[in-house]
Amino acid sequence: xxxxxxxxxxxxxxxxxxxxxxxxxxxxxxxxxxxxxxxxxxxxxxxxxxxxxxxxxxxxxxxxxxxxxxxxxxxxxxxxxxxxxxxxxxxxxxxxxxxxxxxxxxxxxxxxxxxxxxxxxxxxxxxxxxxxxxxxxxxxxxxxxxxxxxxxxxxxxxxxxxxxxxxxxxxxxxxxxxxxxxxxxxxxxxxxxxxxxxxxxxxxxxxxxxxxxxxxxxxxxxxxxxxxxxxxxxxxxxxxxxxxxxxxxxxxxxxxxxxxxxxxxxxxxxxxxxxxxxxxxxxxxxxx
Amino acid sequence: xxxxxxxxxxxxxxxxxxxxxxxxxxxxxxxxxxxxxxxxxxxxxxxxxxxxxxxxxxxxxxxxxxxxxxxxxxxxxxxxxxxxxxxxxxxxxxxxxxxxxxxxxxxxxxxxxxxxxxxxxxxxxxxxxxxxxxxxxxxxxxxxxxxxxxxxxxx
Numbered sequence: 001x002x003x004x005x006x007x008x009x010x011x012x013x014x015x016x017x018x019x020x021x022x023x024x025x026x027x028x029x030x031x032x033x034x035x036x037x038x039x040x041x042x043x044x045x046x047x048x049x050x051x052x053x054x055x056x057x058x059x060x061x062x063x064x065x066x067x068x069x070x071x072x073x074x075x076x077x078x079x080x081x082x083x084x085x086x087x088x089x090x091x092x093x094x095x096x097x098x099x100x101x102x103x104x105x106x107x108x109x110x111x112x113x114x115x116x117x118x119x120x121x122x123x124x125x126x127x128x129x130x131x132x133x134x135x136x137x138x139x140x141x142x143x144x145x146x147x148x149x150x151x152x153x154x155x156x157x158x159x160x161x162x163x164x165x166x167x168x169x170x171x172x173x174x175x176x177x178x179x180x181x182x183x184x185x186x187x188x189x190x191x192x193x194x195x196x197x198x199x200x201x202x203x204x205x206x207x208x209x210x211x212x213x214x215x216x217x218x219x220x221x222x223x224x225x226x227x228x229x230x231x232x233x234x235x236x237x238x239x240x241x242x243x244x245x246x247x248x249x250x251x252x253x254x255x256x257x258x259x260x261x262x263x264x265x266x267x268x269x270x271x272x273x274x275x276x277x278x279x280x281x282x283x284x285x286x287x288x
Numbered sequence: 289x290x291x292x293x294x295x296x297x298x299x300x301x302x303x304x305x306x307x308x309x310x311x312x313x314x315x316x317x318x319x320x321x322x323x324x325x326x327x328x329x330x331x332x333x334x335x336x337x338x339x340x341x342x343x344x345x346x347x348x349x350x351x352x353x354x355x356x357x358x359x360x361x362x363x364x365x366x367x368x369x370x371x372x373x374x375x376x377x378x379x380x381x382x383x384x385x386x387x388x389x390x391x392x393x394x395x396x397x398x399x400x401x402x403x404x405x406x407x408x409x410x411x412x413x414x415x416x417x418x419x420x421x422x423x424x425x426x427x428x429x430x431x432x433x434x435x436x437x438x439x440x441x442x443x
Contacts, residue, residue, distance in 0.1 A: 001308035001310070002308065003307075004307055004308065005307060006290055006307035008356070031349050031350055031351060032331055032349050035310070035348075035350070035351065036330045036331060036349060039330070040330075048307065050353070050354050052354070076343070099331065100334065100418050100420075101344055101418070101419055102337055102344045102345050102346045102397070102419045103419065105340075105343040105344055105345055106346070106349065106350070187415075188414075188415060188418030188419075189332070
């Protein structure tokens with residue numbers, strides 16, 4: 001392990017003062033990415049700041065403006081939270097399939113977002129639920145739509161001195177549901193070859209799609225929305241044929257690479273299949 | 289160095305730790321609790337599994353400096369008053385190990401699972417133990433041992 005200093009602030013102000021300092025400063029939540037990255041030299045740090053003892057970053061509650069997930073909350077905390085299990089099911093599904101149980105107990109959903117891996121499993125569910133990232137620095141706070149948060153593999157738009165405070169997901173509308181599926185060649189403990197999250201809101205009188213969200217992982221430099229596929233769905237009656245057209249449109253949003261986990265062509269086919277399946281699961285959950 | 293106070297298997301320890309030390313290194317090298325094993329050192333194999341405040345974690349990915357005020361359980365703390373716990377007994381009875389290197393991690397994960405759910409399905413056992421790798425047994429005897437331990441715990 002390389003040399004670095006360590007701090008464990010107990011207030012947000014104290015933390016932001018630390019992050020305003022010079023050198024490479026890394027936030028530590030579960031450590032399941034960053035500790036390994038430090039050990040292997042893939043990231044470096046002059047100072048590691050454990051942010052888990054900051055009350056605002058441990059927030060996990062539903063208020064009038066939606067679900068608030070503090071940046072230091074673990075995948076287990078989030079995946080087992082009753083409101084997440086009932087109303088934001090795709091997020092519960094993704095939080096409970098990252099790594100192993102040991103990993104889920106430590107790794108934060110906020111950490112998964114800030115690590116910004118193209119394959120981050122919690123990210124498509126957060127995107128389809130229109131999550132906003134609340135970030136702060138010593139000079140103030142700002143809100144960033146999560147769809148604007150990612151800049152490249154492992155890169156976010158966070159500026160020097162800024163940290164993620166919480167993720168806010170607006171309340172879900174009636175007659176809506178979300179779902180997340182990823183493909184891996186075994187049952188557990190792997191990184192997605194491709195992942196798709198979907199969200200649908202249907203008009204109960206005629207089954208027309210009032211709102212659609214589709215987000216993809218592992219098929220582009222960052223997780224991303226498949227907006228053309230959403231537009232295919234919105235305003236039209238949800239049929240198997242429409243789902244097929246949307247799945248084809250989702251493939252168009254993917255710009256995958258060929259690597260050890262799968263070829264670009266295979267990943268595009270996975271986007272089609274997983275989009276079709278997640279939309280069908282959303283429909284079943286709504287009609288439930 | 290950072291001063292931490294942590295409870296390990298019921299004993300409180302005051303330690304000065306380097307920010308770069310992992311919990312695994314501190315348990316093994318400072319506290320000489322060598323039951324917890326180092327396998328891959330990157331969070332895949334689960335040989336280093338311990339409980340932190342009742343939840344399992346890969347101690348190779350945890351900094352000792354994070355641990356101030358926490359309660360740690362290692363495999364050395366699983367047997368109580370000289371009596372093996374049901375998971376340990378079942379592993380022996382069912383021969384759920386060969387080389388034994390992965391066993392402490394499995395014992396911790398299985399104990400944590402049964403504390404949470406004394407009657408898990410085979411699927412739940414396999415899912416919850418997916419972060420513990422065994423290269424000898426092929427897993428069937430391990431799954432059987434956890435099912436037997438669950439039956440013992442339910443009486």
